[in-house]
Amino acid sequence: MDINALNALPYEDFVNIFGNVVEKCPIITAAVWSKRPFVNLSALEAAIDEFIDALPESGKEGILRCHPDLAGRDLQRGTLTQESREEQARAGLDALGSAEASRMARLNEEYKERFGFPFVICARMNDKASILRQLSERCQNERAAERARGIEEVKKICRLRLYGLVLTDAPNKL
Amino acid sequence: MDINALNALPYEDFVNIFGNVVEKCPIITAAVWSKRPFVNLSALEAAIDEFIDALPESGKEGILRCHPDLAGRDLQRGTLTQESREEQARAGLDALGSAEASRMARLNEEYKERFGFPFVICARMNDKASILRQLSERCQNERAAERARGIEEVKKICRLRLYGLVLTDAPNKL
Numbered sequence: 001m002d003i004n005a006l007n008a009l010p011y012e013d014f015v016n017i018f019g020n021v022v023e024k025c026p027i028i029t030a031a032v033w034s035k036r037p038f039v040n041l042s043a044l045e046a047a048i049d050e051f052i053d054a055l056p057e058s059g060k061e062g063i064l065r066c067h068p069d070l071a072g073r074d075l076q077r078g079t080l081t082q083e084s085r086e087e088q089a090r091a092g093l094d095a096l097g098s099a100e101a102s103r104m105a106r107l108n109e110e111y112k113e114r115f116g117f118p119f120v121i122c123a124r125m126n127d128k129a130s131i132l133r134q135l136s137e138r139c140q141n142e143r144a145a146e147r148a149r150g151i152e153e154v155k156k157i158c159r160l161r162l163y164g165l166v167l168t169d170a171p172n173k174l
Numbered sequence: 175m176d177i178n179a180l181n182a183l184p185y186e187d188f189v190n191i192f193g194n195v196v197e198k199c200p201i202i203t204a205a206v207w208s209k210r211p212f213v214n215l216s217a218l219e220a221a222i223d224e225f226i227d228a229l230p231e232s233g234k235e236g237i238l239r240c241h242p243d244l245a246g247r248d249l250q251r252g253t254l255t256q257e258s259r260e261e262q263a264r265a266g267l268d269a270l271g272s273a274e275a276s277r278m279a280r281l282n283e284e285y286k287e288r289f290g291f292p293f294v295i296c297a298r299m300n301d302k303a304s305i306l307r308q309l310s311e312r313c314q315n316e317r318a319a320e321r322a323r324g325i326e327e328v329k330k331i332c333r334l335r336l337y338g339l340v341l342t343d344a345p346n347k348l
Contacts, residue, residue, distance in 0.1 A: 011239050011290060025201045031229075031236030034290070054230060055205075062205030065185050116185060116208070 001166050006044070007037040020083055021048065021161040022154060024066040028052065041166055048162075049155055057147065064117035064150045070131060071096055071104045083161055091123040091131060100128065107135045115143055122156035175340050180218070181211040194257055195222065195335040196328060198240040202226065215340055222336075223329055231321065238291035238324045244305060245270055245278045257335055265297040265305060274302065281309045289317055296330035 009017070011033045019026035032047040052063065068074040068084055071093040080088065088094060096104060111119045119135050126134070138146060183191070185207045193200035206221040226237065242248040242258055245267040254262065262268060270278060285293045293309050300308070312320060 010286075015239060026240050027199045027201060027233065027236040029236075030239035031232040033239065034232040034235050051230075051233070056225075056228060058205040058208040059201065059225070061208050062201040062203075065189060065204035065207065066200050112184075 003038060003040055006041075006166065017165060018162065020081055021158045021165070022052070022063060023068075023081065023084065023157070025063055041162065045159055045162055048158055052151060052155070060147055060151050061117050063154055064120055064147070067118050067120045067154075069108045069112075069118050070121070070123065070135075071101060072108060087123040087157070091126060092128040093123065093131070096128065100132065104132060104135070107132070107139060111135065111139050114139060115146055117147070117150065120150040120153045120157075122153050122160065124160055125156060177212060177214055180215075180340065191339060192336065194255055195332045195339070196226070196237060196240075197242075197255065197258065197331070199237055215336065219333055219336055222332055226325060226329070234321055234325050235291050237328055238294055238321070241292050241294045241328075243282045243286075243292050244295070244297065244309075245275060246282060261297040261331070265300060266302040267297065267305070270302065274306065278306060278309070281306070281313060285309065285313050288313060289320055291321070291324065294324040294327045294331075296327050296334065298334050299330060 006014075011030065014033050015026055015030050018029045020029075022028045028048055028051055031051055032044065035047045038044040038047065052060065055063075068080055070088060070091075074080045075085070075088055075094060093104075108119060119138065121131055121134060123131065138149065141149070180188075185204065188207050189200050189204050192203045194203075196202045202222055202225055205225055206218065209221045212218040212221065226234065229237075242254055244262060248254045249259070249262055249268060267278075282293060293312065295305055295308060297305065312323065315323070
């Protein structure tokens with residue numbers, strides 16, 4: 001899809017295609033449609049980042065809370081979004097050994113208990129060993145630092161989803 | 175559910191139960207969890223309204239764009255959220271005569287073309303005749319007035335969904 005085709009999309013198609021670039025937050029995609037036309041894909045990405053940055057801290061925490069646990073209940077029950085399922089599988093999180101799975105579950109709970117939002121990391125830029133290591137390390141951070149770090153990861157995930165959709169033309173979503 | 179039980183919910187349960195009080199915007203529910211404890215249900219409702227009011231105009235338009243058309247494609251395809259399906263059915267929108275259905279479809283398109291977001295009205299506070307009349311009238315409004323009016327309707331829908339969930343204890347969602 002070229003940028004002119006993207007800019008010409010009615011909001012319904014735009015939200016159908018790009019509504020999950022930020023996990024379960026179609027409002028963000030739907031909001032930035034107001035900012036079209038975009039000169040290029042980077043401009044769309046920047047508009048999304050700007051919208052996120054302008055949210056109050058509670059709104060940023062809200063975004064994080066819309067994310068599933070890694071290797072958590074949604075993966076086990078098959079209730080992940082398509083995007084999350086593919087990303088978690090690619091990082092090997094759907095094939096953890098029982099010791100790894102227990103450790104991941106324990107650390108996820110510890111993280112959520114400490115911060116009140118889930119551990120978010122761009123799974124496509126990490127493998128399971130790196131994810132487990134960072135989860136363990138990030139449990140030690142301060143809350144504000146971790147909220148900011150989670151949002152940075154949200155933006156990385158968004159960027160990869162966005163470019164993936166545009167570069168494959170997303171034919172099944174139109 | 176009493177207010178103490180509501181305040182004691184982990185964010186995951188809170189979002190599972192209340193995540194769709196604003197249609198397809200679980201981020202809003204997830205954000206206001208940060209503001210607990212709530213002294214009563216009105217305080218939760220006020221926190222949601224306050225979050226919405228603090229969004230930029232594009233964010234308010236984003237909320238409206240997360241809403242389905244009334245008697246539109248999602249109703250026909252069975253892809254409405256449970257809440258919207260029940261609300262649209264109660265207003266008689268799932269049983270329009272062919273002339274009414276054509277008129278509704280034409281006015282919905284006219285509205286979206288004019289404003290860049292869909293017509294939003296609290297279906298539970300109206301019947302199909304009143305909805306058609308207001309849709310026709312509101313097509314004549316200015317964009318800013320109509321955006322504000324749509325958001326007022328979002329808040330009415332939210333209020334009814336919220337009270338419905340708490341008063342029925344939402345046993346199937348816990």
